[in-house]
Amino acid sequence: MAQDVADEPGEDIVARAKKDRAAKRNPFSRIALFLRQVMGELKKVVTPTRKELINYVLVVLAFVTIMLLIVSAMDAVFGWTVIAVFGDLGATTPAG
The missing domain is CATH 1.20.890 (cAMP-dependent Protein Kinase, Chain A)
Structure with a gap:
């Protein structure tokens, strides 16, 4: 037992x-x-080695560049869409 x-x-x-x-x-x-x-x-x-640090920097720069291109393209497309829908609003300023 x-x-x-x-x-x-x-x-x-x-x-x-x-x-x-x-x-x-x-x-x-x-x-x-x-x-x-x-x-x-x-x-x-742990501090990264020089090779690892360079690799990390390049990856971050590549990612930031890709995101910059995506956001810039979206901004351009939305801008063109607004102009197409509402017309060029800057051309109709009232005479002062």
Whole structure:
């Protein structure tokens, strides 16, 4: 027959939970925890190599150029459509 094991938390877990609960109440300890976590995440950041950086820059420039062409084409098409539907509104300015 299997032995019944009590599901009681260990002393270290209880102590850590009490410490965490106390830390949640203190705003300064929460700020300190946040800053420690930020520093921990910043240590994981990897600087790209020169080749990777050049590749990333070229990809971004290509994407921006393509988007520029798409938006410019749409602007021209919409402009021509407005002129075709409403006529050239700039030519009918009132005489001053």
